[in-house]
Amino acid sequence: MTAATTTHEFQAETKKLLDIVINSLYTERDVFIRELISNAADALEKYRHESLTHSEEELFDAHVPLEITIDLDEKKNQLTITDTGIGMTKDDLLANLGTIAHSGSNTFLTQLAEAARQDVSLIGQFGVGFYSAFMAGATVRVRSRSWDGSEGHEWVSDGTGTYTVSECQGLHRGTKVIVELKEGCEDYAKKWKVESVIKQYSSFVPFPIKLEGETLNTVQALWARSRSEITDEEYVEFYKFVANAVDEPMLRLHFSTDAPLAINALLFVPKENLEIMGFGKMSPGVNLYCQRILIDQHSENILPEWLRFLKGVIDSEDLPLNISRQALQDNALVAKIRRVISKRFLKFLEDEAKKDEAAYLEFWKTFGIYLKEGVTSDFEYRTELGKLMRFETSKSEAGTPVSLSDYLLRMHPDQKEIYYINGPNREAIEAGPYIEMFRKKDVELIYTMEPIDDFVLSYLGEFDGKKLVSADKADLSLGDDDTPPSESDEKAETPLDDKAAGDLVSWLKETLKEQVAEVSISKRLVDAPALIVNPDGFMTSSMERIMAAGKFEKGLKPEIGKKNLEINPTNPLIRRLAELVKEDEVFAVEIARQIHDNAMIQAGLMIDPLEMVARNYRILGKLAG
């Protein structure tokens, strides 16, 4: 150390991260070698990128080969990883190795702590990064010199609370990370151990990794090789490398095109969906290459956001090598590649489903939510995505969703629309009033049981030329014969006569004028006394409920638009109500309000249950005498 040594505190989040790394993740220590090699490879990629856009005179140490060297010293119990990459200036050291680069680092920390608690093997996918060095290191020294040739510096810390930075002369370009190993970590100074870790995690690093003079990896771009030459094992190894995964992928797509664009893509669908497991929104997992040179890691531009669950590599020779990351955002060529690959991937899923529907359903269960997100956020792929949607229906088995194409095959010849209804689960839907007429007429009804589903179907609008219509729509018609059961059904009650029905409707309109927009005689109810339907042509009850819940969370008063009430003139309660209006109007009002509330509950729209409970007790009290 020279006199110019300065001491610095780690940022609060960094301290927390170090604490997790040192105290909770020690069972996964091997990871630190992978993380440091991956940082070295990133630094080399960055240097290579700079070297493409600068002349040799502008580059410090331009002649030094691009590689990663690992040296071990058993006597000193020490492991050193050196790269000839872009290096860091003093400011870079302070900014990068004192703070956490992640945006939303607090959320990240909570998720990481949770992952450490649940299953430490998940942490690889979070990328703990440089700080993982402290899993095995008692002291970590980083000597670095930037590609701009400014003086080098040394950063030193024992990971507890502070670090020092001092000038360090005579360094080459790049970074040297010296890990002075803890007691119990002696193996990381032994060749057999380090070699096995590198072979397991880092065989696809695109720069030579030299361990004590011996090159361990064959630098290769797997995706650029022909499919027939690649073994399944190689694919799996590569997947583990790009996805930081420990298991095998669920699906794999490797394809290349020459026209209209030269693209080579190797994409994987993982087995698990960390996002639905509660680990927050995933960042994209596909890296963009041009002529086998990394242009954009975890690229946000090369695929639409809803395909963020994919891992892998996309390589296109058509992109300019020196394109900057900012320029990728609105580059027309990138947009074109995005379209070609997204369509190709969706076609792949369609083919997979044709080959093996059961296997596709596994995918659908885990990742279907992203395809639904695609429907609601990306108009472009609606037709393709429509074919990939799966829902349970009145004719599917419970737990086995079916495609819209299956639905079409079973449609009645004169049926013009595809129908769906939302509910919390199959039982609730089947016990509700909306399904009655569909059951009677043997018309298949799709059950939308996820909150997002009605939005998805509403965005889809139609499938194969048939409109998608919610069964809670007011002016729904299932064909000519809309009358409830009559002669054919022996148990059927005689309906109210027209005059009595008309009077009851007028009375209900007046009595419930604060609650409903319209009251009418139902053409679709079979057994239930009443149901709520939507005069709104776009929103379904489920959509309104979600919007209302959103408002409620923001502290705003949720408002549900007025609905229509349909009553069933053959239902005994409704027929009795018509008489009760004349005998005991006060009580009739209570019953009418309760019928309305019950129908609202069945529509999933009950907002103030307390008022209803009070009324319910009054009715029970009266009945009990």
Ligand SMILES: Nc1ncnc2c1ncn2[C@@H]1O[C@H](COP(=O)(O)OP(=O)(O)OP(=O)(O)O)[C@@H](O)[C@H]1O
């Ligand atoms: N060998 C290195 N050469 C140059 N810069 C480095 C090197 N190692 C780390 N850095 C710098 O330090 C930053 C922080 O590294 P760290 O590993 O903590 O996070 P990251 O690599 O950005 O993210 P992650 O590891 O989660 O992908 C890096 O972004 C990089 O700028």
